[in-house]
Amino acid sequence: MKSYITTPIYYVNGSPHIGHAFTSVMADILKRNRVAIGYELLLSTGVDEHGQKNQEAAADLGMEIKDYLDMRGKEFRAVFDMLDVSYDYFVRTSREGHKTAVAGMEQTIFDKDLIVKKQYTGTYCKGCEEFKRESDLTEDGQCPLHPTMKVEQTDETNYFLKMEPFRERLLQHIADNPDFVQPQAFRNELKQMLAEPLEDLCISRPKTRVTLGVDLPFDPDFVTYVWFDALANYLTNVGWPDEGYADWWATCEHLIGKDILKPHGVYWPIMLMAAGIPLPKKLSVHSHWVGAGGVKMSKSIGNVVDPIEIVDTLGADALRWYLARHMRSDSDSQISVDFIKQTYNSELGNKIGNLLSRAAKFSKSRFDGKVPAAGPLSAEDEAIRAAVAEAVKGFGAWIDLPDIPHNLQKVITVCDDMNTYFAEQAPWELIKNPETEERCRTVIYVTLDCLRLVFEALRQVIPTSADRALAMLNAPVSEDKAWKPALDVLGQETDLGEIENLFPRAQ
Ligand SMILES: [Zn+2]
Structure with missing residues (x-):
């Protein structure tokens, strides 16, 4: 085809x-x-x-x-x-x-x-x-x-x-x-x-x-x-x-x-x-891009967003993410350096990168640098897994232009859910008691595997960052066959890669 x-x-x-x-x-x-x-x-x-x-x-x-x-x-x-x-x-x-x-x-x-x-x-x-x-x-x-x-x-x-x-x-x-x-x-x-x-x-x-x-x-x-x-x-x-x-x-x-x-x-x-x-x-x-407040971009107003400047300061994926996430197909969309920075910090940084970094670092220090093996799944585990699978489903099928922001909205919503899940399950508490240690392993596995699935989908939008995340999880994507969003792909008891800060905070 x-x-x-x-x-x-x-x-x-x-x-x-x-x-x-x-x-x-x-x-x-x-x-x-x-x-x-x-x-x-x-x-x-x-x-x-x-x-x-x-x-x-x-x-x-x-x-x-x-x-x-x-x-x-x-x-x-x-x-x-x-x-x-x-x-x-x-x-x-x-x-x-x-x-x-x-x-x-x-x-x-x-x-x-x-x-x-x-x-x-x-x-x-x-x-x-x-x-x-x-x-x-x-x-x-x-x-x-x-x-x-x-x-x-x-x-x-x-x-x-x-x-x-x-x-x-x-x-x-x-x-x-x-x-x-x-x-x-x-x-x-x-x-x-x-x-x-x-x-x-x-x-x-x-x-x-x-x-x-x-x-x-x-x-x-x-x-x-x-x-x-x-x-x-x-x-x-x-x-x-x-x-x-x-x-x-x-x-x-x-x-x-x-x-x-x-x-x-x-x-x-x-x-x-x-x-x-x-x-x-x-x-x-x-449609087109206009400055904050719907004002046309112009040199004299000083609200022109220069793509090269953004790539130099925040990286290509910060700009790709903003454009993909905030485009509207039937009306003009607003853009400014501040908007891009805010979205980068609050979404890529706080909601996605931070969770990856916390869960992966926890696993590194508590489970000998490996992805832990999961035990039996709780109702909460099943719920978040199902929500993530549903949220990324759109990227597993043909997308058209208006689907891009629509699908990313779903990804961000489910990242909020993942953060809530992680906070409520509180693996840092579970690890303190030998009786709940298996539960801790399961929560970390579920979190990392869900993140793996999210980053596989995001390879279509922020390819460099997504591949770096997948390298941290030691879960590279094979390009030999068509991608199908699936759970439980992350290897249990496999070594994690080097953990780095994917989206360093922009000032
Ligand atoms: Zn003309």
Whole structure:
């Protein structure tokens, strides 16, 4: 069984920010989940290297375009590596194979008479690299996404893809495939975008204005519009148009932010229909991150959360945990350095790491460095075991984006229960009396085995910390077979590993 997950390819006119980190980490969590349950995975992420904004960003820094793109490509890659994003393919749209395939797709569509050349007079937003209709603009005539950039009046000749002939078909596809866009709110938003006749999509830019892009195969005076070229990466990554791409392509799931629903939900499916290529399986849409109090993040307010800074101070898993635990799929979520720190201390530190450290250290000192053998189980033991098994069950099956925070809520709730169980059973009291020593061993075994199961599940979310915890328990996970959440896997009378502080308190 195959599964192909894509993140958007990120525009490299600036450094990687929290939004880039978020989508790629979520894609990585979905990948780890599916690999764990036995799927063969392909995860692609990368950078979009074309278009006017990149061209200008290089010029602003006084850099040669190639040097600029190399620098940014390395920078993005380094951030994803730091964040343990296990991508299989890192996209750079300057790759020759990609450019040839894009030109091939354009020629195919052109040959079907679906591309027309015409003059266009109208408003253009450089930020979106898009022509705007009056109804797209704010009351004072600016782009709502780029209010400070000022839209420009343009009058130029370009090539356009006919969109309207495909609108009904796309609506029908959405109706026939209720899972095509998730969650539901964005499916409705997309249907709204398709409620009225579609204007032709401008797919070119004259070289007099933009040089950084793929030449149109039928007119070398023009380069391809950056979205047309960028979207095609999803296909070219799996080797399209060569044979063998279809198996992966049929499983393709695009992870996207809500701001790029239109290119992915309208332009891309219609480009594919025009080229005679099947549509991807699914669009998984997420909302954005805003600062504390719902304030947009900005340098001037000073509430920007820099992913590199967080990784340097708290580690990748602190950030992964926060993003995974606190994302909302249908509304914006709040983030700040303080929120991340608090969640790290209170959840990873106090609720999970501390319990592991207490139970493992107890076992080390009282049971000769070994996991004790359990005696008969009490009703309380059975109850906590059942609760843990239930709480992690979700990670033993296929998860979608909204399942991530949902499943983590269950894990945190059951960690509270485990802490209560440990406090109530009070093994440090039980050990004092020879008559209750066996009971003590059982409580420690149950606690450690439950923690082992929790960390096995958390390998999908905080892989480095989870593997370190499992090494302390001397319970590495075999990756040879599909993972199934199970109790009683922790070996009795086996040596514990070195006990370390998994989540040192952040000040
Ligand atoms: Zn704009």
